[in-house]
Amino acid sequence: MRRLILIAVPYLWLLAFFLVPFLIVLKIALSDYNLSIPPYTPQLDLSAGWQGIKDFYDALDFENFTFLTSDDLYWKAYLSSLKIAVISTFMTLLVGYPIAYGMAQAPDEWRPTLMMLVILPFWTSFLIRVYSWMGILSNEGLLNKFLLWTGVIDQPLIILSTNTAVYIGIVYTYLPFMILPIYAALEKLDGSLLEAAEDLGCSRLSAFWLVTFPLSRSGMVAGCFLVFIPALGEFVIPSLLGGSSTLMIGKVLWEEFFSNRDWPVASAVAVVLLLILVIPIVLFQRNQERQQEAER
Amino acid sequence: MPQKVFAPWDDPQEKPLIQFKNVTKRFGSFTAIDNLNLDIFEREFFALLGPSGCGKTTLMRMLAGFETPTEGTIQLSGKDIGGVPPNQRAVNMMFQSYALFPHLSVWENIAFGLKREGKDKGAIETRVSEMMRLTRLEKFRNRKPHQLSGGQRQRVALARSLAKAPKLLLLDEPLGALDRKLREETQFELMDIQEKTGTTFVIVTHDQEEAMTVASRVAVMDEGKLVQVATPDRIYEGPNSVYVADFIGDVNIIEGRAHQTGDKVQVIWSESEPPLMATTQKNFSLDQKCYMAIRPEKVGISADRPTAANALKGKILDIAYLGNISTYHVELPSGHVIKAQEANTRRIARRHFTWEDEVWISWTDTAAVLLEQ
Ligand SMILES: Nc1ncnc2c1ncn2[C@@H]1O[C@H](COP(=O)(O)OP(=O)(O)OP(=O)(O)O)[C@@H](O)[C@H]1O
Numbered sequence: 001m002r003r004l005i006l007i008a009v010p011y012l013w014l015l016a017f018f019l020v021p022f023l024i025v026l027k028i029a030l031s032d033y034n035l036s037i038p039p040y041t042p043q044l045d046l047s048a049g050w051q052g053i054k055d056f057y058d059a060l061d062f063e064n065f066t067f068l069t070s071d072d073l074y075w076k077a078y079l080s081s082l083k084i085a086v087i088s089t090f091m092t093l094l095v096g097y098p099i100a101y102g103m104a105q106a107p108d109e110w111r112p113t114l115m116m117l118v119i120l121p122f123w124t125s126f127l128i129r130v131y132s133w134m135g136i137l138s139n140e141g142l143l144n145k146f147l148l149w150t151g152v153i154d155q156p157l158i159i160l161s162t163n164t165a166v167y168i169g170i171v172y173t174y175l176p177f178m179i180l181p182i183y184a185a186l187e188k189l190d191g192s193l194l195e196a197a198e199d200l201g202c203s204r205l206s207a208f209w210l211v212t213f214p215l216s217r218s219g220m221v222a223g224c225f226l227v228f229i230p231a232l233g234e235f236v237i238p239s240l241l242g243g244s245s246t247l248m249i250g251k252v253l254w255e256e257f258f259s260n261r262d263w264p265v266a267s268a269v270a271v272v273l274l275l276i277l278v279i280p281i282v283l284f285q286r287n288q289e290r291q292q293e294a295e296r
Numbered sequence: 297m298p299q300k301v302f303a304p305w306d307d308p309q310e311k312p313l314i315q316f317k318n319v320t321k322r323f324g325s326f327t328a329i330d331n332l333n334l335d336i337f338e339r340e341f342f343a344l345l346g347p348s349g350c351g352k353t354t355l356m357r358m359l360a361g362f363e364t365p366t367e368g369t370i371q372l373s374g375k376d377i378g379g380v381p382p383n384q385r386a387v388n389m390m391f392q393s394y395a396l397f398p399h400l401s402v403w404e405n406i407a408f409g410l411k412r413e414g415k416d417k418g419a420i421e422t423r424v425s426e427m428m429r430l431t432r433l434e435k436f437r438n439r440k441p442h443q444l445s446g447g448q449r450q451r452v453a454l455a456r457s458l459a460k461a462p463k464l465l466l467l468d469e470p471l472g473a474l475d476r477k478l479r480e481e482t483q484f485e486l487m488d489i490q491e492k493t494g495t496t497f498v499i500v501t502h503d504q505e506e507a508m509t510v511a512s513r514v515a516v517m518d519e520g521k522l523v524q525v526a527t528p529d530r531i532y533e534g535p536n537s538v539y540v541a542d543f544i545g546d547v548n549i550i551e552g553r554a555h556q557t558g559d560k561v562q563v564i565w566s567e568s569e570p571p572l573m574a575t576t577q578k579n580f581s582l583d584q585k586c587y588m589a590i591r592p593e594k595v596g597i598s599a600d601r602p603t604a605a606n607a608l609k610g611k612i613l614d615i616a617y618l619g620n621i622s623t624y625h626v627e628l629p630s631g632h633v634i635k636a637q638e639a640n641t642r643r644i645a646r647r648h649f650t651w652e653d654e655v656w657i658s659w660t661d662t663a664a665v666l667l668e669q
């Protein structure tokens with residue numbers, strides 16, 4: 001009985017906060033736009049009994065999904081999001097790996113402090129941190145002031161409202177998600193493996209490439225997914241730091257919902273986004289399982 | 297043609313391959329290796345023996361280049377190797393923890409060092425196959441380390457360190473996880489390799505029988521110091537201290553006071569028993585405290601009083617039957633228990649003695665060793 005409860009809790013959680021909302025969104029995606037509150041038909045009329053459900057069911061169609069393919073805004077937005085997510089994931093990896101490596105190499109007594117520093121930004125609201133980047137990157141921002149002062153440039157750099165700012169924002173925001181799994185993998189690494197590699201003729205550098213790097217692969221893969229998945233649907237960063245040319249599906253979604261108030265189309269966009277995300281999530285799960293197997 | 301005995305350590309002309317000169321290694325305030333001097337010669341099979349934590353692995357790690365001595369120098373072929381990084385030493389080490397690469401297969405693990413040398417594919421394949429045959433790993437070629445048993449892992453580690461055929465091989469407990477039969481076979485393989493290639497071996501072992509079998513010389517360590525370094529027979533027959541006598545093999549230690557005349561010593565050890573006789577090259581002052589060490593197999597056991605220099609009467613307390621031999625624990629009237637060993641030349645049912653029998657134990661005056669400490 002206790003076992004049953006233990007198993008049931010996570011499933012109930014998923015049911016309540018994932019499956020039910022998803023079904024609602026899916027239902028809206030299959031409805032039609034209408035100037036009403038809420039702005040779509042059909043409404044489920046339970047008072048009409050069985051007939052009501054049947055009418056409701058018959059009125060559902062895939063119109064909105066077909067619509068997504070007719071306007072190239074949508075697939076361009078998906079592709080552009082994919083591109084931004086891939087590039088920023090890669091950049092996060094480039095920045096995160098050395099930091100994780102440095103943490104793993106640091107003396108034992110330093111590690112908790114370093115770990116603390118990595119997760120410290122979470123103590124401030126995400127929104128505030130993104131706003132502060134606006135202050136840093138804008139034309140009269142701190143970065144430009146500093147660069148002008150040092151004389152490296154004589155014209156302010158235009159960073160804010162470009163894709164560069166979006167990349168900076170994503171890398172900054174998701175860096176801890178990259179660092180922590182890589183650090184976990186590196187920290188577990190047995191130092192005698194590196195000694196063995198050196199003993200067998202490796203230089204420090206080749207020992208890194210032949211031993212450390214492959215053995216931290218699962219951490220890197222985990223980190224990449226943890227960054228890629230939220231970055232793909234990111235909305236706040238592109239709308240605050242990006243410009244009008246920054247096309248991301250999260251932004252399109254938001255505009256459909258709140259500017260156009262076309263809930264059915266917006267829901268269709270969301271459903272497709274979710275389907276796209278299922279692929280990396282499944283791959284991520286695989287990676288975790290494989291790693292667990294290797295550790296046994 | 298008489299074969300020349302391999303004993304470079306007795307030849308002052310001979311240059312040692314490895315020389316430890318006043319080497320001390322400290323970890324913080326803890327001294328792991330204490331002012332150690334040691335010469336190891338080319339083509340030697342050198343065994344390190346000692347209790348857990350006495351510094352054997354530390355000694356090896358200094359040779360491989362993973363630890364630097366706090367004081368003193370280590371020379372390899374006459375050159376100080378203090379600043380030479382591990383990958384540039386012609387030394388390979390088999391790690392006590394094996395340190396197998398978990399992401400590589402058995403084959404790739406063994407080939408790792410060869411690939412770093414930039415050997416061509418064919419040569420690597422031949423060499424790895426040879427190593428796998430030697431260690432009986434052919435069947436596991438494509439397995440990852442986590443899919444192997446403990447003994448199989450140990451063999452991979454051994455094969456990996458042997459593959460590069462280095463000048464000096466350091467083996468940290470290389471055979472501990474193998475079953476007896478495989479261990480003996482591998483010991484002979486190692487000796488064979490050593491003879492064929494002329495590699496110098498330094499081997500750590502907890503199995504003194506193994507040390508006796510394979511080693512040209514054995515070093516007994518205690519708390520970072522070398523207590524005795526000698527050939528297996530000399531260590532066994534002529535230990536220099538009670539510690540070594542006790543550590544290597546089984547021994548009876550009788551404490552007493554020495555009365556020396558020439559090379560003969562009377563050991564007064566009990567109020568009620570006559571003194572024991574022993575010969576020695578050492579000099580003991582009158583009434584100096586001394587220890588008589590006598591191996592059980594050198595103690596005879598009989599029903600009638602024997603004529604040997606030392607004969608004591610006692611009662612059989614216990615018999616340990618080991619198949620080929622039996623060890624008799626004989627209690628003397630003074631309370632001392634002396635172990636005597638006999639080969640079981642008869643079937644067990646027809647054994648001479650049994651529990652509670654009154655027997656005589658005896659040994660000659662040259663059988664025992666007199667120790668000062
Ligand atoms: N890196 C280190 N830091 C501190 N102390 C150490 C370190 N390495 C070894 N020691 C200590 O040095 C002593 C000798 O260690 P070593 O590993 O050489 O022992 P050993 O003779 O190989 O023992 P065993 O037979 O158990 O393998 C031990 O007391 C150990 O605790």
Ligand SMILES: [Mg+2]
Pocket residue numbers: 352353354392468
């Ligand atoms: Mg050890």
